[in-house]
Amino acid sequence: MKIAVVGGGGREHALAYKIKQSKLCDKLYCLPGNAGTSKIAKNVNIGAEDIEKIVKFARDEKIDLVVVGPENPLALGIVDELENAGIKALGPKKDAAIIEASKSFTKEFLKKYSIPTAEYETFDNFNDAKSYVQSKGAPIVVKADGLAAGKGVTVAKTEEEAVKALEDIFIKKRFGEAGNRVVIEEFLEGEEASFLVFSDGENILPMIAAQDHKPVYNNDEGPNTGGMGAYAPAPIVNEEMQQYIIENVMKRAIIGMKEEGRTYKGVLYAGLMIKNGKPYVLEFNCRFGDPETQAILPLLESDIVEIMLATVEGNLNGYSLKWKSEYSVCVVLASGGYPLSYEKGKVITGLDNVEKLDDVIVFHAGTKLDEKGNIVTNGGRVLNVVGLDEDFKEAQKKAYDAIKLINFDKMYYRTDIGNKAYKHL
Ligand code: AMP
Ligand code: GLY
Numbered sequence: 001m002k003i004a005v006v007g008g009g010g011r012e013h014a015l016a017y018k019i020k021q022s023k024l025c026d027k028l029y030c031l032p033g034n035a036g037t038s039k040i041a042k043n044v045n046i047g048a049e050d051i052e053k054i055v056k057f058a059r060d061e062k063i064d065l066v067v068v069g070p071e072n073p074l075a076l077g078i079v080d081e082l083e084n085a086g087i088k089a090l091g092p093k094k095d096a097a098i099i100e101a102s103k104s105f106t107k108e109f110l111k112k113y114s115i116p117t118a119e120y121e122t123f124d125n126f127n128d129a130k131s132y133v134q135s136k137g138a139p140i141v142v143k144a145d146g147l148a149a150g151k152g153v154t155v156a157k158t159e160e161e162a163v164k165a166l167e168d169i170f171i172k173k174r175f176g177e178a179g180n181r182v183v184i185e186e187f188l189e190g191e192e193a194s195f196l197v198f199s200d201g202e203n204i205l206p207m208i209a210a211q212d213h214k215p216v217y218n219n220d221e222g223p224n225t226g227g228m229g230a231y232a233p234a235p236i237v238n239e240e241m242q243q244y245i246i247e248n249v250m251k252r253a254i255i256g257m258k259e260e261g262r263t264y265k266g267v268l269y270a271g272l273m274i275k276n277g278k279p280y281v282l283e284f285n286c287r288f289g290d291p292e293t294q295a296i297l298p299l300l301e302s303d304i305v306e307i308m309l310a311t312v313e314g315n316l317n318g319y320s321l322k323w324k325s326e327y328s329v330c331v332v333l334a335s336g337g338y339p340l341s342y343e344k345g346k347v348i349t350g351l352d353n354v355e356k357l358d359d360v361i362v363f364h365a366g367t368k369l370d371e372k373g374n375i376v377t378n379g380g381r382v383l384n385v386v387g388l389d390e391d392f393k394e395a396q397k398k399a400y401d402a403i404k405l406i407n408f409d410k411m412y413y414r415t416d417i418g419n420k421a422y423k424h425l
Contacts, residue, residue: 007069036364146178
């Protein structure tokens, strides 16, 4: 088969790595990919949101399966366009991708199908939203309705902070159209987990749980990022919790989407807050997580292409996933300054030495080859270093030991990725 992965981050490198292992994969493309994917696939210089060009490429090259990484093309309807052209694609259609693209849709949906989530109200103007914040007090959470690259959510510790977030959204229009509406919700105190499933529209196939680390600094301090590291399986999600999530969150969501006439095919990702032993949905994403995918996929033993095809063909019933009995710890190496401003074009050294290590995988994110053939930084999140071991502590140590070999100017990473797992092990 000819397979194309859309996107160019760490998630897409991990997808390409796993797809490449499949006996079903003869030729692999990444659009646009990065320096890492160029070693295992053919990079094609088409942006992930350039849907017209992607469809033309897939048609011209007779691609058998397109795997879509990021949310934006999904929300724009890339899967509808590919299917119209007769090309199989992994991911929900536009009407189902709304589960990530509109927080107000999703909150109403969660309520309707009795899926546990935080109490909330939706507003379309500053004054009413401000009055609501003042009546509820802090802490409180303000969320811009639409896609905002993970930056549209403010967990406000004070009323002033919440009102400032509302000003940013409604008055300064910081998120453009995504900020025509806000969801304001109750603050939930607990620990987060990410739970991903494949769904063919009716059946689900759960993956192992992971835990992301969104804030930029150690101890979850500082502003939220796309994710500074992840590990899997996350022991906070024990067997009993997993069953609860499958029955009360994932199955209800898939049944609900079908009832809404928005049949959901692809990967559904629930961002959960676990409070007093009970999971609440903070958000749904219509795709694989980043960096969760970099932690989850190295542990998957099953052929991912077989599963992806069964997902797309509505045929998941009877499948199960096989996992290695190991842990993975993925640490993100970022450009100093991220998630605010940062420089690009820094030469990365040491990757050759890391390649020689056992049980360590490096997935590239914002990297590219410069004209001299050097691998240079090309984004906020640059590399994902994954350590693998049967013992959690060893997996963490392998990742951090490997990082000591890598360097680029102003390289920054959190030094506490995985520490939260210990209290559950
Ligand atoms: P979201 O994009 O909705 O998942 O929100 C981004 C991040 O904000 C989450 O990963 C949480 O860390 C935090 N967050 C969102 N909603 C809440 C909530 N109701 N209570 C506490 N933290 C939250
Ligand atoms: N790791 C967060 C996300 O993929 O949205």
